[in-house]
Amino acid sequence: MTPDEARALLLACFQEALAATAPGRLLAPHLQGTAPSFILAVGKAAAPMLAAALAVYPGVPALAVLPDGAPVPAWPAHVAVRRAGHPHPDARSVAAAEEALRALAALGPQDEALVLLSGGGSALLCAPRGVTLAQKAALSAELMRAGADIHALNTVRRHLSRVKGGQLAAATRARVRAWLLSDVVGDDPATIASGPTVPDPSTFADALAVLDRFGVAAPEARAVLEAGERGEHEDTPTALPHAHAQVIGGNRDLLRAAQAALQARGLPAVILGDTFTGEARELAAFHGALVRSVQGHGMPWPAPVALLSGGEATVTVRGRGHGGRNTEWALALALAGLGVYALSAGSDGVDGTSGGAGALVTPDTLARAAAMGLDPQRALHENGAGSFFAALGDLVVTGPTGQNLNDLRVVLVPGPALA
Numbered sequence: 001m002t003p004d005e006a007r008a009l010l011l012a013c014f015q016e017a018l019a020a021t022a023p024g025r026l027l028a029p030h031l032q033g034t035a036p037s038f039i040l041a042v043g044k045a046a047a048p049m050l051a052a053a054l055a056v057y058p059g060v061p062a063l064a065v066l067p068d069g070a071p072v073p074a075w076p077a078h079v080a081v082r083r084a085g086h087p088h089p090d091a092r093s094v095a096a097a098e099e100a101l102r103a104l105a106a107l108g109p110q111d112e113a114l115v116l117l118s119g120g121g122s123a124l125l126c127a128p129r130g131v132t133l134a135q136k137a138a139l140s141a142e143l144m145r146a147g148a149d150i151h152a153l154n155t156v157r158r159h160l161s162r163v164k165g166g167q168l169a170a171a172t173r174a175r176v177r178a179w180l181l182s183d184v185v186g187d188d189p190a191t192i193a194s195g196p197t198v199p200d201p202s203t204f205a206d207a208l209a210v211l212d213r214f215g216v217a218a219p220e221a222r223a224v225l226e227a228g229e230r231g232e233h234e235d236t237p238t239a240l241p242h243a244h245a246q247v248i249g250g251n252r253d254l255l256r257a258a259q260a261a262l263q264a265r266g267l268p269a270v271i272l273g274d275t276f277t278g279e280a281r282e283l284a285a286f287h288g289a290l291v292r293s294v295q296g297h298g299m300p301w302p303a304p305v306a307l308l309s310g311g312e313a314t315v316t317v318r319g320r321g322h323g324g325r326n327t328e329w330a331l332a333l334a335l336a337g338l339g340v341y342a343l344s345a346g347s348d349g350v351d352g353t354s355g356g357a358g359a360l361v362t363p364d365t366l367a368r369a370a371a372m373g374l375d376p377q378r379a380l381h382e383n384g385a386g387s388f389f390a391a392l393g394d395l396v397v398t399g400p401t402g403q404n405l406n407d408l409r410v411v412l413v414p415g416p417a418l419a
Contacts, residue, residue, distance in 0.1 A: 001414075003341075007360055010343040010410055011396070013261045018347060020257035023118065023181060023403050024052035026249035030179050031056040037111035037174065038062070040100055042125050043118030043193060044086075044348050044404040045181050047072045050116060054079070057114075063103060065096040065124045069400050089126035089133060097127035097163050107174035115168070115176060115245075119183025119348065119404035121193025127162040129233070130224030136160055139218045146214035150184075154191065158200055158236055159207040159228060160221055165190075165200030165236035169243040176243035182250035183348075183404040185275050185311050189245050197245045200236035204228035250274070251310040251406040254347055258408055262306045267412075269306040274406075276311030280325045281380070283313045284332035287411055291338050294413045303415030312406050315352070321384020324352025326407055327395070330359040331385040333411070335376055339363040341412040349401040354386025356395040358407075363414075368392055 001009070023045040031053060039062035041050035046066040051073055054062065062079045066072070067086035075081065084093040104113055128136050136157070143153055158165030169176045178197040180189055189198045208225045211218060227233055251274040262269035272290075276283055290307065293299050313325040323331075326344040333342055345351065345358030362368075369376050369392060379388035389395040 003362055003364070006341040006412060007362065009262075009265065010341060010360060010412065013258050013410060014343060014345055014396070014408060016261040017254050017258040017408060018401055018403065020260070021249060021253045021347075021403065021405055023048040023249070026181065026253065027052045027116070027179055030246075030248055035060055036114035036177065037107055038103055039114045039116065040103070041065070041116040042100075043121040043181070044070065044400070045118035045402055046070070046116065048402045049118065049179075049181070050079070053114060053116060063100060065100070067120055067124060067400075070402060071400065084124040086120050086123045088137065089123045091133070093124055093126040094128070094133060097125045100125060100168065101127065101163065101171050104168065104172035104174065107172050109173045111174035113172060113174045113176050115178040115197055117178060117193045117197070118181040119192065121196070122164070125163055125168075125193070125196065129160050129162050130227070131160055131220050135220050139216065139221050142216050142218070143210070143214055146216060148210065148214050150191065152210045152214070154194055155202045156207045156210050156221070158194060158202065159204050159225055161194070163196050164194035165202070166195060166198055166240050166243075167236060168196035169198075169240050170237045174242070176240070178243065178245040180245060180247045181403070181405065182247050183406050185251075185277055185406070187247045187250045189247055192247070197240070197243050199238050199240050201238055203235055204233070249405060254405045254408055255308050255310050258308055258410060262410075267304065267306055268301065269308060270301055272307055272309040274310035276309050276313070278313060280313035280315050280329040281332040284329045284336070287333060287409070288336040288338060291340055291411060291413055295338070303413045305413050305415070307411040307413065309409045310406055315383065317383050319382030319384060321379065321382040322353045322355060322387045323383045323385035324350075324354040324358075326351040326358035327354045327356070327385035327389055328380070328383065329409065330361050331376060331380050331388060334361045334365040335380065337366060340414065342410060343396065344407065344409040345396050346407050347401060348404040349398040351386065354395065355390060356386065356397040357401075358396045359385065359389035360394040360396060362394070365392065365394070
């Protein structure tokens with residue numbers, strides 16, 4: 001296999017995996033029975049999910065809330081399309097949430113609402129309770145700086161919202177059927193888009209405990225949470241008997257589709273897992289250690305082999321460069337000098353500020369960079385992996401894909417068949 005063939009193989013694997021896990025394809029088997037009275041689609045995959053639903057239920061009134069840049073078809077007048085802020089909510093996010101709440105509240109017990117959720121929904125649908133949007137954003141930022149994880153953050157955010165933590169479903173008397181595409185590690189329905197259609201076992205007291213644990217003052221938020229603890233606000237629902245929510249697709253589907261694409265070409269492919277998290281550089285070091293074991297000892301698999309992994313890495317931003325978690329992982333792997341081909345990309349087509357979805361690594365990445373006067377170590381130090389790979393022509397650019405099933409990483413470890 002030539003270098004050009006290896007690059008083409010990686011790109012084809014990514015594109016075929018995206019096609020095999022297209023939102024409409026994942027949703028179609030679940031669109032059965034009588035038509036709903038109303039359809040709400042929120043998230044990065046809102047447009048293709050809604051298109052699939054309307055193909056089965058034409059004429060049903062619908063509301064789609066999606067980020068800027070996401071392509072949409074020319075829908076009829078009974079479909080309302082709203083753009084909103086992502087990754088940071090804005091005034092449009094609040095307006096969209098209010099519109100969704102009004103539409104659901106207008107339904108009766110004889111009706112059914114179909115809710116289609118995907119990643120990004122938490123920012124796109126935002127209805128602060130008792131605090132301003134700016135105050136809530138500042139509180140989230142302060143909690144993150146203090147070391148709060150996603151579960152602690154969501155405990156607070158749900159109790160300062162009128163849609164999160166099951167409150168969207170609680171706003172209607174209609175039956176609610178929710179289908180979810182997961183962009184979170186573990187596929188917890190309560191975490192996807194902050195769980196607007198699933199019960200929330202946490203309380204106002206739990207939210208206050210989070211603020212205490214991380215030493216966050218937030219007087220405006222505390223006032224709301226303390227009022228809720230006194231019973232002045234209704235808490236998030238602990239049960240939603242009229243609502244059913246189910247995850248219908250996630251990162252493991254993307255990995256399996258990529259594996260199938262590689263195996264169809266006769267290349268052994270192994271899925272390492274879909275729950276990888278942590279710093280992108282450290283995750284690259286783990287993959288590098290595994291590659292060395294394959295190369296040196298044929299363990300745990302002999303070369304040639306493709307190693308696939310998913311999940312979502314993180315990046316601690318220290319510099320001012322343009323990059324993201326996938327390009328940073330790719331650059332850290334390239335610096336290990338392993339002589340492998342690799343791809344790391346986000347299924348939504350967006351990798352931070354890199355300008356692409358991710359990047360390609362080849363055995364000659366460092367040599368080509370040196371010939372062009374590029375400094376990979378400096379690029380990594382400045383979080384500028386996106387610019388580095390763009391200069392090499394190895395940035396993977398797809399534009400918004402209309403889906404969000406987390407990240408795909410593929411490492412091709414050459415052997416005789418790939419030499």
